[in-house]
Amino acid sequence: MKLQQLRYAWEVARHDLNVSATAQALYTSQPGISKQIRMLEDELGVDIFARSGKHLTHVTPAGQAILRLAGEILQQVESIKRVAHEFRDETRGELSIATTHTQARYALPPVIRAFTERFPDVSLHMHQGTPMQISEMAANGTVDFAIATEALDLFSDLIMMPCYRWNRTVVVPQGHPLTKVKTLTLDTLAEHPLVTYTFGFTGRSKLDEAFRSRGLTPRVVFTAADADVIKTYVRLGMGVGIIAHMALDPEQDKGLVKLDASHLFEPSTTRIGFRKGTFLRGFMYEFIRQFAPHLTRELVDSALSCHSRDEVEALFADIELPVL
DSSP states (O other): OHHHHHHHHHHHHHHTHHHHHHHHHHTSSSSOOOOOOOOHHHTTTSSSEEETEEEEEEOOHHHHHHHHHHHHHHHHHHHHHHHHHHHHHTTTTTEEEEOOIIIIIISHHHHHHHHHHHHHTTTEEEEEEEHHHHHHHHHHHSOSSSEEEEEEGGGTTEEEEEEEEEEEEEETTTTOOOGGGSSSOOHHHHEEEEEEEEETTTTHHHHHHHHHHHHHHHHHHHEEEEEHHHHHHHTTTTOEEEEEEEGOOOOTOOOTTEEEOOTTTOOOOEEEEEEOOOOOOOHHHHHHHHHTTOOHHHHEEEEEEEOHHHHHHHHTTTTOBBBO
16 A cells, blocks of 8 residues: 555545546546556455446445545645654745635735745745635645634534634615614614625624524625625615624725624634644744734644544633634
């Protein structure tokens, strides 16, 4: 059994059983990958992939167990490489992050700027996606860190640490009737068409829970994953916008009026996470600390030693998080 064979099988599964796409991604030949996977299956005495003719159709039950272990082995190989890089040159390397538009656009720019100034020889790669895409990229090793707010159940294979809390702002065009309301209420909001995040993005679940707890059914007429898109349609008069407080730019959003809605919704918590067993290089610890200053190296190491999500949550239970 060769490490290369395990990598080929793992990558084929990750590329939706498309051997041609896998070959292109790995800069090798399609017949070469197929041959190595067959040799691995012959050695093991079981099929990792079911086939119809020359086409792979699905991963077999045995293949699922084998690929899970192969993923763990490949992760450890990557950790070994990182150990070597760390001792060879602790200021050079690559760092990949997966997150949502709101985090990438509004929360991360000052962190990225400060990080690149301190580590100019570290290449940063940003990936944006849905919470499910973010969790998958972090779990399969495509990225080093996942930064997310919603759908924590999707991140069960990751160590997720709390970074900061945030709440929502209602945005309306100048002259909108809500600008004359003294105290904003959920009942008042429910009377207007709403423009907000797609379900599963940027704390949307907290918004839905708030209305549901009051027995209200809001009229959501437009949703988007991108706060800038939401603000565009608010300007067009499609409805009242509800976005993350951090997503309002005083300079670029002068045509909009913000109305505090923090008393209407439970605050949300943004977290940063990585795969269990990951070897964190020095500059990776520093990125975490710059994004969330309370996450010291010692605290991150303590989280790494936890055996369950409950242990991680207990570790941070008494820490007062900053509010954005």
